[in-house]
Amino acid sequence: xxxxxLMRRRWPALVAAGATxxxxxxxSTASDAKGGGAGxxxxxxxxxxxxxxxxxxxxxxxxxxxxxxxxQVAIQEINARGGIKGCPIQTITxxxxxxxxxxxxxxxxxxxxGAQILVVADDFDxxxxxxxxxxxxxxxxxxxxxxxxxxxxxVGDRFFSGGITTTELGLxxxxxxLDRKWRTTFQVLDPGLAYFTEQDTAYRKxxxxxGGKVSGVDRVDSLGGQSDFSATISKIKxxxxxxxxxxxxxxxxxTFVKQLRAAGVDKPVLGNITLQTRELPKxxxxxxxxxxxxxxxxxxxxAGTDPKxxxxxxxxxxxxxxxxxxxxxxxxxxxxxxxxxxxxxxxQRKDVTDAASAAKAIREQRGLKVPGGTLDxxxxxxxxxxxxxxxxxxxxxxxxxxxxxTVMRNESS
Numbered sequence: 001x002x003x004x005x006l007m008r009r010r011w012p013a014l015v016a017a018g019a020t021x022x023x024x025x026x027x028s029t030a031s032d033a034k035g036g037g038a039g040x041x042x043x044x045x046x047x048x049x050x051x052x053x054x055x056x057x058x059x060x061x062x063x064x065x066x067x068x069x070x071x072q073v074a075i076q077e078i079n080a081r082g083g084i085k086g087c088p089i090q091t092i093t094x095x096x097x098x099x100x101x102x103x104x105x106x107x108x109x110x111x112x113x114g115a116q117i118l119v120v121a122d123d124f125d126x127x128x129x130x131x132x133x134x135x136x137x138x139x140x141x142x143x144x145x146x147x148x149x150x151x152x153x154x155v156g157d158r159f160f161s162g163g164i165t166t167t168e169l170g171l172x173x174x175x176x177x178l179d180r181k182w183r184t185t186f187q188v189l190d191p192g193l194a195y196f197t198e199q200d201t202a203y204r205k206x207x208x209x210x211g212g213k214v215s216g217v218d219r220v221d222s223l224g225g226q227s228d229f230s231a232t233i234s235k236i237k238x239x240x241x242x243x244x245x246x247x248x249x250x251x252x253x254x255t256f257v258k259q260l261r262a263a264g265v266d267k268p269v270l271g272n273i274t275l276q277t278r279e280l281p282k283x284x285x286x287x288x289x290x291x292x293x294x295x296x297x298x299x300x301x302x303a304g305t306d307p308k309x310x311x312x313x314x315x316x317x318x319x320x321x322x323x324x325x326x327x328x329x330x331x332x333x334x335x336x337x338x339x340x341x342x343x344x345x346x347x348q349r350k351d352v353t354d355a356a357s358a359a360k361a362i363r364e365q366r367g368l369k370v371p372g373g374t375l376d377x378x379x380x381x382x383x384x385x386x387x388x389x390x391x392x393x394x395x396x397x398x399x400x401x402x403x404x405x406t407v408m409r410n411e412s413s
Contacts, residue, residue, distance in 0.1 A: 038138035039158070039355030041116055041347065043087030050075070050091045051115025053106040053130045058098025060126050063332050067122045067145045068093070070328070070336035073319050074344070084347050096121060096130065103130040111137050122163065122332050124148040131155045140355040142343065144336035147195065152381015158355045160362055160378065162339030163332070164297035164385040166195060169272045170202025171408040172295035172387035173245065176401070177207055177270060182242035184215040185270075188232055188256060189247045190222040196247040199272060203245070206412040215241050222252035229256045233263045246271040254283040261288035268293060273331045276301060276390065278397075286395035293391045293400065298372040300334040301390060302397040303327075309399070312371030338370045339383060345370075376405040384409075 041048060052071070054064035072091070079088045092113055094106035098121075107118060107130035118134035121127035122145040134141030135156035143151060146161040147169075177185060185207065190196050204214060216239040218232045236244055244260065244267050246253050253274050260269070261284060268291040269275075276296050281289040302309040303317035304327075316337055320328050328334060345368060346352060346361035368375040374386045384405045391400040 037354075039116075039140065041084070041140070041352065041354055041358060043084075044114065044116070046087070047090040048084050048087050048116055049114050050089055050117045050119060051107070051110030051113070052091055052093040052119045053096055053103055053110055054093070054119065054121050055098040055126065056093075056095040060096075060098035060121055060123055062330065063122050063145070064096075064098075066328065066330040067332035067336040068119075069320065069324055070333035071119065071144060071340050073316060073323060073333075074337045074340040076319065076323070077341070078344050084344070085350075096126065098126055100126055100129040103127065104133055106130065107133040111139065115139065117142065119144060122146045122336070124151050124154070127151070128154055131159050135159050138355055140358045142339070144339040145332040149380065149382050155381070157381075158359045160343070160359075160381050160383070162342070162383045163335055164273075164387060165382060166198035167202045168385060168387045168405050168408070169295045170199035171206050171405075171412055172389060172403050173199070173270050173272070174203045174206035174210070174212070175403055175408055175411075176293065176295070176389050177212060177243055178210040179401075180243075180268070182268065182270075183211065184213050184239075184241040185243050185245050186216040186218075186236050186239050186241035187214055187245045187247065188218055188220055188229075188236075189245075190220050190249065190252075192221065192223045193249070199247060202412070206408065209412065215239050220248055220252070220256070222248035222256075226252055227255055229259050230263075232256070233260055233265060236260070236265060236267070237263070241267060243268045243270050245269075246275070248274065250274050250277055251279070251283060254280050257292065258284045258288070261285070261290075266291065270294070273297070276331050277329075278327065281392060281395055281397075289392050289395045291391075291393065293389055295387050296331065296390050297385050297387065298331070298334045298338060299388050299390050299399040300328060300331070300372065302399070306397055306399075310372045316371060334372065338373055338375075341370045342368055342375050342383075 054068050055061040075089045096103035096106050118139045118141045120130040120143050127143050131141050141159045143161040145163040147163040147165050151161040271294045273296045275294040300313050303314040349361050352358045352361050363378050366377050376384045386405050388402045389400040391398050
């Protein structure tokens with residue numbers, strides 16, 4: 001889950017091993033330049049070196065490992081095409097252990113080892129200290145799947161965060177509700193994450209302006225592992241809304257949907273990428289996994305099963321499976337893949353030679369199509385993606401619709 005900043009730290013520790021990808025394409029002697037100061041993107045010793053300061057252990061590793069692996073698939077693809085203007089990308093990594101202080105130390109170490117681009121955690125809290133080190137040292141610095149709209153302002157002009165924002169997620173859910181003529185919404189909300197409360201704010205702004213009404217709210221503790229939602233379901237039955245918006249983390253949000261359907265409530269369930277996992281239909285039960293919809297950056301869940309999945313995303317999933325032995329476990333994987341391919345488009349420009357010129361080229365990107373989606377624009381250092389709505393109908397995944405981010409923002413202003 002891309003997320004702006006965790007307000008509570010009660011995630012279970014999930015340990016996963018990272019991997020370092022070496023460039024397989026030779027860089028020509030003519031392009032080998034050892035000069036350049038801080039922020040230089042010159043081909044040095046036959047490579048452009050990317051330093052990855054992310055968590056391989058601790059609560060953030062579930063997100064960071066998936067994001068790092070998505071980056072590695074993107075690098076493999078870029079290197080197969082010849083790298084950055086003929087120079088392959090190589091990586092060096094360090095485990096931040098989900099600790100901001102350690103992340104800053106790792107960033108310094110990677111830069112001392114020659115990193116020319118710094119990639120930090122997919123979270124504001126755990127990534128900002130490392131990102132500020134990269135900015136201070138003049139490097140192009142990236143958080144490929146973070147959703148924060150304040151990350152860039154907190155770091156500086158050479159930093160970019162690439163995850164779909166809470167604004168787009170909330171607005172897309174509101175737009176979809178209005179399009180489906182769902183005039184009343186009952187919210188199941190975990191207020192422990194700004195990731196959810198910020199979506200709530202965006203949702204209400206567009207939804208209520210369009211004539212919708214949030215008719216009820218029940219606060220839950222999905223971060224704390226709540227597993228009994230019977231009281232919430234009783235309130236939903238009494239309210240009889242047109243749709244139920246579930247803003248909580250997985251697997252608790254899946255347990256809620258399972259209990260909701262078991263209680264005979266067949267109202268459409270609406271949410272975000274915390275529902276975006278192939279484990280959801282298994283948990284709910286394929287016979288009851290119906291009328292479930294969520295806003296996302298990219299539809300990757302149907303790769304290999306739904307022929308309407310973007311073929312490029314299917315190839316991404318196949319490459320991921322080959323490299324790491326399993327299907328992408330979480331949305332940060334394809335999200336990071338998409339973002340780095342967008343960054344690569346800027347790095348390939350002839351006028352891009354260092355972090356400053358790269359940042360200028362990135363900020364100029366508009367309506368950029370990448371596998372599985374469109375990057376609408378960059379704003380204040382964060383990516384604005386055109387969101388998509390994914391649905392589970394009759395136990396099967398499908399891409400339902402997509403929205404233009406700029407149009408939605410204008411409608412809500």
